[in-house]
Amino acid sequence: MQAIKFVTQVTAKGKLKIPDTMALPKGRVEVIVLSENGNGKLRKRRKSLRQDPFVGMWADREDISDTIIFAEDLRRNLEQKHDRRR
Numbered sequence: 001m002q003a004i005k006f007v008t009q010v011t012a013k014g015k016l017k018i019p020d021t022m023a024l025p026k027g028r029v030e031v032i033v034l035s036e037n038g039n040g041k042l043r044k045r046r047k048s049l050r051q052d053p054f055v056g057m058w059a060d061r062e063d064i065s066d067t068i069i070f071a072e073d074l075r076r077n078l079e080q081k082h083d084r085r086r
Contacts, residue, residue: 001030 002025008017016031018024049055064070 004022004024006019006022008019010016010033016033058064058067058070
């Protein structure tokens with residue numbers, strides 16, 4: 001694998017700027033980002049929660065009158081099962 005080193009900027013939108021004058025090889029490449037600031041941890045962009053297929057999954061259920069209480073009961077039951085296994 002060939003290594004090419006250059007210094008560039010990452011935009012506010014998280015885009016990596018690659019100089020137009022660089023002759024980059026075609027095909028699959030591996031990119032390693034070394035940051036001068038920060039703790040070296042990269043944040044993953046989260047998609048909007050509204051785009052999640054699980055949002056609204058109980059909307060048409062007639063047997064669930066209060067989704068918050070229903071979710072709390074599910075969580076509590078799962079935790080109790082987990083506690084009993086110990």
